[in-house]
Amino acid sequence: MYISKIEIDHFGKWEHETFTFHPNLQVVQGLNESGKTTLRRFIEQMLFD
Incomplete structure (x- = not known):
């Protein structure tokens, strides 16, 4: 499965945020409290809940 956009x-x-992903490589980086874990939790809930 390839997720192209969230x-x-x-x-x-x-x-009201949009994240666009490249098909070959994804790196999510940011400062503390910038929302990296929130993005991961969103993806997990959409796929597995």
């Missing part, structure tokens, strides 16, 4: 509305700290 649109998030009202999840954790994300309000």
